[in-house]
Amino acid sequence: MADDRPIALFDSGFGGLTVARAVIDLLPDENVVYVGDTGRYPYGPRPQEEVAGFARQITRHLVGEEDAKLVVVACNTAAAAALDELRTTAGVPVVGVIEPGARSLVEATRSRRVGVIGTIGTIGSGAYQRAVAATGATVELTCAACPGFVEFVERDELRSEQVHVLAERLLAPLADADVDTLLLGCTHYPFLARTISDVMGRDVVLVSSADETAFEVLRLLDGPDGPERRAPDGPPTHRFLSSGDVEWFRRLGSRLLGPEVTAVEAVRWD
Ligand code: DGL
Numbered sequence: 277m278a279d280d281r282p283i284a285l286f287d288s289g290f291g292g293l294t295v296a297r298a299v300i301d302l303l304p305d306e307n308v309v310y311v312g313d314t315g316r317y318p319y320g321p322r323p324q325e326e327v328a329g330f331a332r333q334i335t336r337h338l339v340g341e342e343d344a345k346l347v348v349v350a351c352n353t354a355a356a357a358a359l360d361e362l363r364t365t366a367g368v369p370v371v372g373v374i375e376p377g378a379r380s381l382v383e384a385t386r387s388r389r390v391g392v393i394g395t396i397g398t399i400g401s402g403a404y405q406r407a408v409a410a411t412g413a414t415v416e417l418t419c420a421a422c423p424g425f426v427e428f429v430e431r432d433e434l435r436s437e438q439v440h441v442l443a444e445r446l447l448a449p450l451a452d453a454d455v456d457t458l459l460l461g462c463t464h465y466p467f468l469a470r471t472i473s474d475v476m477g478r479d480v481v482l483v484s485s486a487d488e489t490a491f492e493v494l495r496l497l498d499g500p501d502g503p504e505r506r507a508p509d510g511p512p513t514h515r516f517l518s519s520g521d522v523e524w525f526r527r528l529g530s531r532l533l534g535p536e537v538t539a540v541e542a543v544r545w546d
Contacts, residue, residue: 278507282307282515283493284344286334288317289430290525291464292350293533295373298490299348300536303497305508309342310350311543312529314520318426319353320395320462327397331358333545335366344368345503348493352377352461352485353395356403369502371492377459377485378407381415384483385457388415391450393472394461396421404461418453422446422462429464432528435471443468443475450476457481467532517543 283303285296289312296310311334313319319327331354338344348371349355349362355372362370381390392404399421408417425446428439450458458480460466466484473482496502506512514536518525522540530537 277504279345279504280307280506281343281345281503282309282513283346283348284309284311284338284342285348285350286311286313286338286354287351287463288312288319288353289314289426289464289520290467290528290532291426291429291462293529294463294466294484294486295348295350295489297533298486299493300514302490302494303505305512306506307512307514309338309344309515309517311338311517312519312525314430314518314525316519317430318395319351320397320423320426322397324357324397324401327354328358328361330354331362332365335362335370337543337545339366339368346371346493346496348489349373350463350489352403352463353397356398356401369496371489371496373463373485373489374403374407374461375410376488376492377461377483378404378411380483380485380488381457381459382408382411382413384481385415387454387456389418389453389455390415391418391420391453391455391458392461393420393422393447393450393458393465395426396423398461404459416453418450418455420446420449422465425468426462426464429467432531434467439468439471440474443471447472447475455480457483460484516540519543519545
């Protein structure tokens with residue numbers, strides 16, 4: 277039986293739009309609802325317990341108020357803090373971005389020297405170190421936190437001299453480790469891919485978890501344990517909710533994700 281309930285995604289802000297783009301492209305008939313918690317971004321420097329509380333609250337909203345059939349935690353920091361808990365409490369399947377990213381990383385490397393960059397919260401949690409180890413691949417892994425990158429994206433400053441200088445400093449350990457593949461372990465970072473690639477060199481492969489996460493959603497919908505697909509009668513709805521400045525979200529969101537971001541609704545947490 278067809279299931280018209282939406283696929284829900286959330287992030288602290290604009291970063292999860294990289295995952296939303298991949299989900300919309302791979303599953304164009306599905307209804308989608310996206311929450312950008314821009315009123316409380318950035319998550320990266322906050323204590324894990326606080327981020328876990330936000331993730332719990334947003335997931336409750338998405339399942340309870342928006343009737344989501346599946347929730348994608350399109351934020352590495354929130355997934356590192358709360359994915360296991362959400363999987364047992366949400367009442368619907370919950371997909372994270374960390375395992376799909378780790379899988380893509382070990383599949384892409386040739387030299388077996390790989391890197392992961394993310395927020396302080398994600399890197400400090402050890403979630404990627406565990407996820408890469410769980411793949412069973414023998415790789416030499418270098419991790420680095422990149423505080424400040426998210427703020428540049430949220431300000432729509434993707435190619436400035438300042439972000440380039442910051443990237444040179446933060447990415448130095450990865451360049452020193454001579455990695456051939458670098459996982460962008462924060463969903464905001466694909467928007468800085470040009471700058472990151474300028475600093476790392478064109479021969480370093482940049483991997484994002486967006487596509488692999490979208491494939492995981494597709495596998496769930498087509499598998500025996502996930503919800504069904506929507507019946508493709510009529511166009512799907514794509515809704516965007518923000519806890520911050522909705523006009524800013526509409527303007528920057530439509531530029532970053534594309535024409536699907538037409539209107540943005542305000543969401544409040546109580
Ligand atoms: N986009 C998020 C991530 O993947 C969080 C960024 C932040 O709010 O610090 O970690």
